[in-house]
Amino acid sequence: MSRGTRRHMDKATYYRGVRMMPYDLIKELAIAMVGVLVVVLVLSVTLSSPDVPSVTIQSWAKADPVDFVTTATSELAGTSGVATYGPPYNNQNGAVQTLWFLDPQEWAGVHVATNAANDFVLSPLKQSTLGDSELAGALTTYDGAGSDQQTTWLTNYSDALAKATVNSDGAVVVPSGEYGPVPVMMARMLALGRSGGLDALLLSSDHFYQTDFSKALLFLGDGGYLGNLASAQNLTGDQWGMMNETGRYPGQAWLWLYTMWYQIPPFNSDTGFLGVSSANTDLAVVGMMLVLSVLLLLVPFIPGLRDIPRWIPIHRLIWRRHYATMPKAPGGDTVRT
Amino acid sequence: MTSDALTPSPKAGAEASTPAPEPGWTAAIRRRVEKTLPITELLPTRQPAYIGSWVYAFGVITIAALFWLVLSGVLLAFFGSAWWHISPVGKFFNSTHFWSVQMFFIFMVLHLWGQYWGAGWRDGRATTWMVGVVIFLVSVVTAFTGYLIQQNFASQWIAVNAKDGINSTGAGGLFNVLNFGQQYGLHVMLLPIGVTLLVVLHVIQVRSRGVVRPIGDPVTADDAGVGA
Numbered sequence: 001m002s003r004g005t006r007r008h009m010d011k012a013t014y015y016r017g018v019r020m021m022p023y024d025l026i027k028e029l030a031i032a033m034v035g036v037l038v039v040v041l042v043l044s045v046t047l048s049s050p051d052v053p054s055v056t057i058q059s060w061a062k063a064d065p066v067d068f069v070t071t072a073t074s075e076l077a078g079t080s081g082v083a084t085y086g087p088p089y090n091n092q093n094g095a096v097q098t099l100w101f102l103d104p105q106e107w108a109g110v111h112v113a114t115n116a117a118n119d120f121v122l123s124p125l126k127q128s129t130l131g132d133s134e135l136a137g138a139l140t141t142y143d144g145a146g147s148d149q150q151t152t153w154l155t156n157y158s159d160a161l162a163k164a165t166v167n168s169d170g171a172v173v174v175p176s177g178e179y180g181p182v183p184v185m186m187a188r189m190l191a192l193g194r195s196g197g198l199d200a201l202l203l204s205s206d207h208f209y210q211t212d213f214s215k216a217l218l219f220l221g222d223g224g225y226l227g228n229l230a231s232a233q234n235l236t237g238d239q240w241g242m243m244n245e246t247g248r249y250p251g252q253a254w255l256w257l258y259t260m261w262y263q264i265p266p267f268n269s270d271t272g273f274l275g276v277s278s279a280n281t282d283l284a285v286v287g288m289m290l291v292l293s294v295l296l297l298l299v300p301f302i303p304g305l306r307d308i309p310r311w312i313p314i315h316r317l318i319w320r321r322h323y324a325t326m327p328k329a330p331g332g333d334t335v336r337t
Numbered sequence: 338m339t340s341d342a343l344t345p346s347p348k349a350g351a352e353a354s355t356p357a358p359e360p361g362w363t364a365a366i367r368r369r370v371e372k373t374l375p376i377t378e379l380l381p382t383r384q385p386a387y388i389g390s391w392v393y394a395f396g397v398i399t400i401a402a403l404f405w406l407v408l409s410g411v412l413l414a415f416f417g418s419a420w421w422h423i424s425p426v427g428k429f430f431n432s433t434h435f436w437s438v439q440m441f442f443i444f445m446v447l448h449l450w451g452q453y454w455g456a457g458w459r460d461g462r463a464t465t466w467m468v469g470v471v472i473f474l475v476s477v478v479t480a481f482t483g484y485l486i487q488q489n490f491a492s493q494w495i496a497v498n499a500k501d502g503i504n505s506t507g508a509g510g511l512f513n514v515l516n517f518g519q520q521y522g523l524h525v526m527l528l529p530i531g532v533t534l535l536v537v538l539h540v541i542q543v544r545s546r547g548v549v550r551p552i553g554d555p556v557t558a559d560d561a562g563v564g565a
Contacts, residue, residue, distance in 0.1 A: 011378070011547050014460070015385060018550065023384035032394070032401035036440055040405055044432035051422065052490040088510040097505040104507030111510025211518025218515065221497035230494045237498060246491045252484065254442050254477055282505035297470045300458035310552060314454040319551040322387035
């Protein structure tokens with residue numbers, strides 16, 4: 001019988017000779033609904049659900065002021081992750097990934113325009129100068145200096161932050177040096193962060209309503225504080241993080257395959273293989289999953305993949321009772337045509 | 338009225354026995370629906386005996402989990418995105434949403450594996466398999482957007498961590514995981530509607546074509562049978 005014939009066979013013909021039995025679809029669905037509801041309710045009542053409170057800029061500035069100031073300084077100096085990232089945030093190339101001739105990040109271009117120095121530091125500070133002549137003066141000095149002078153101040157201050165201490169009122173103290181107006185700016189930045197004002201300023205826009213947290217999350221992500229908290233919860237990429245959840249709850253377990261590639265060579269290798277390495281892991285993994293998804297979609301048409309169910313007879317377990325009723329061939333095997 | 342009018346001609350009699358199809362788009366669609374999926378096939382009372390296997394329960398359990406998933410999601414959406422952080426009742430319904438998701442994926446994956454090992458795409462059912470795979474992939478994206486809008490530490494970290502993967506493909510400007518408003522709209526509106534419509538289509542496909550016969554059954558002559 002040809003495949004095309006079977007494809008267009010009416011049901012009566014298709015099921016000819018098949019033993020039929022009474023079947024109550026709605027009853028089965030109702031039982032499934034009640035069963036699932038009971039399980040869900042029991043799990044909800046006994047285990048609840050994960051909800052570790054969000055980190056705020058304020059909580060970060062209070063818990064780890066040196067990391068906060070170090071991050072703010074790197075944003076101003078243009079050396080932070082976001083400042084050097086590339087598309088879709090800016091025209092740098094620090095995080096741009098390519099694979100063979102593929103350069104989709106550059107091709108797509110800048111669509112979430114972000115100026116790290118201005119958006120995360122200068123703009124919030126300039127909005128806070130009212131009644132603060134010292135800050136206003138520091139900003140005037142900073143803006144009036146040449147870029148070489150700014151770089152010298154910021155480099156010196158960044159180096160000094162490695163030896164920074166935190167005094168009793170939470171202020172960050174560095175050894176004396178040539179920093180220009182930077183210490184005043186960073187002291188105000190820290191005060192703004194500790195007060196909670198920076199949380200609001202990073203969300204401000206030209207409109208009253210706001211639902212885009214891009215700037216606040218990018219600034220938060222540039223620091224080490226958020227990543228350290230994630231690492232403690234086994235959520236980072238090299239900890240199978242994308243399929244984990246905070247606390248002892250199941251996460252997105254269905255992402256296990258996607259997450260697995262990040263744990264093995266060449267995806268996590270510095271040397272790499274066939275152009276795939278840790279330098280372009282994300283693009284390579286997404287590409288790999290795209291290919292695998294297409295293969296899964298087209299299984300019915302791919303010789304070999306579609307034959308595995310016949311070669312490995314797990315179907316004999318699925319239809320165990322059915323095969324037991326099929327007539328046997330003289331050799332003892334079930335009759336197959 | 339003449340006698341001719343009371344005595345139909347042979348030609349008229351033939352037309353009466355096989356009336357011409359009613360014209361119009363509506364009638365054409367009705368005929369197609371009646372032919373493709375008559376109510377007896379949509380709600381069958383008899384099925385092949387070989388479906389007496391637990392593997393056949395996974396699909397219907399997945400649909401049951403989807404029902405509770407959507408219902409709990411509607412409640413969470415109605416009371417606002419922050420509700421479950423400040424209300425014990427909201428927390429309870431968030432928990433039902435959370436565990437419904439887990440149930441939904443567990444049984445959807447079991448259903449997928451069951452259909453793979455039974456080569457459920459045979460005998461003209463390839464598109465049924467393909468729609469099922471698309472449901473799985475869209476569900477993964479839907480769940481991902483749900484994790485992004487939890488408004489807690491997990492959603493912050495997932496957004497910051499996942500942005501690099503999305504950005505590397507060039508899609509970061511279009512699908513901005515840091516933009517709560519965009520992800521909220523996708524999660525509570527567009528993606529669930531997409532999943533639900535695809536599931537409806539999948540069920541119609543299954544019901545209109547019937548359950549595939551076991552591998553090696555006589556009708557599936559090349560019981561290679563695993564071909565599309």
